[in-house]
Amino acid sequence: MTNICAIVGTKCNKSNTAYFTKKLLAHLKEKLNTDININIYNLHDFKIEYCNGCLTCRKEGNCPVKDDMKFLKTEMIKSDIIVLASPVYIHNISGIMKTFLDRLCIWNHTMRLAGKKGIILTTTSSSGDIQVRNYLKNILLHMGAVSIGDFNICVDFPQELYIESKENFIIENAVSKIIEKIKNNDMTSSLIQEVIFNNLKKVINRGIENNYTKNYEIFFWENNGLVNYNSFKELTNDILQNGKELK
Numbered sequence: 218m219t220n221i222c223a224i225v226g227t228k229c230n231k232s233n234t235a236y237f238t239k240k241l242l243a244h245l246k247e248k249l250n251t252d253i254n255i256n257i258y259n260l261h262d263f264k265i266e267y268c269n270g271c272l273t274c275r276k277e278g279n280c281p282v283k284d285d286m287k288f289l290k291t292e293m294i295k296s297d298i299i300v301l302a303s304p305v306y307i308h309n310i311s312g313i314m315k316t317f318l319d320r321l322c323i324w325n326h327t328m329r330l331a332g333k334k335g336i337i338l339t340t341t342s343s344s345g346d347i348q349v350r351n352y353l354k355n356i357l358l359h360m361g362a363v364s365i366g367d368f369n370i371c372v373d374f375p376q377e378l379y380i381e382s383k384e385n386f387i388i389e390n391a392v393s394k395i396i397e398k399i400k401n402n403d404m405t406s407s408l409i410q411e412v413i414f415n416n417l418k419k420v421i422n423r424g425i426e427n428n429y430t431k432n433y434e435i436f437f438w439e440n441n442g443l444v445n446y447n448s449f450k451e452l453t454n455d456i457l458q459n460g461k462e463l464k
């Protein structure tokens with residue numbers, strides 16, 4: 218069973234991004250023809266507070282802000298493929314998506330999504346999608362997931378939007394690219410992740426040498442034996458092939 222968790226970052230009730238996320242994943246399920254469980258979470262349905270900058274997550278591993286983040290984080294961790302979908306607002310991700318990502322800050326230090334695959338979807342009316350897709354892709358990489366596709370759907374011509382044949386063409390194209398990546402087990406993104414992994418490992422080892430133990434990041438790296446891996450690839454192989462679980 219492949220679990221897909223999609224996070225849609227918009228407050229719009231008739232959201233283009235939600236619409237295309239649903240369509241893309243339904244088509245992916247149909248084409249992959251395997252047992253797939255899809256959960257799509259629209260952030261406007263959840264209570265998500267701003268990060269208050271206390272850094273308790275990095276020091277103690279938990280967040281003192283009580284809202285729906287705990288549920289969404291658990292859902293992401295349970296999944297094999299993570300989809301981050303955001304509209305482009307003023308050449309950036311939406312505010313609600315940024316608030317959500319801020320709250321995942323600790324995962325940038327623990328590569329918590331190692332072994333998972335990531336898909337990025339943006340929607341725009343005209344411009345700004347390249348930097349937004351690159352931004353989201355980069356965040357996923359830092360969190361450990363490997364990108365298997367990033368797509369933008371331009372909704373500049375509303376008369377063309379929601380026309381079945383045009384939509385199907387765009388979606389089919391995106392899905393065939395994703396399937397190609399999955400079938401080829403394409404891990405090209407992991408080159409940059411080797412650099413990220415090694416840099417983090419150096420920082421953690423320095424912390425260990427200096428007996429700086431009151432830090433959740435060090436605890437996570439030691440507890441999961443991450444410091445013993447020679448490369449990020451070695452870690453992801455252990456997760457994917459031997460079922461190693463990060464805790």
Ligand SMILES: Cc1cc2nc3c(=O)[nH]c(=O)nc-3n(C[C@H](O)[C@H](O)[C@H](O)COP(=O)(O)O)c2cc1C
Pocket residue numbers: 227228229231232233234235304305306307308309340341342343344345372
């Ligand atoms: C506040 C706001 C800012 C936007 N900024 C941009 C932009 O910088 N570039 C662009 O091409 N489209 C921009 N758009 C258009 C949206 O990206 C587009 O309509 C998108 O599909 C909306 O997705 P949603 O319905 O899921 O919220 C903006 C729309 C809004 C509401």
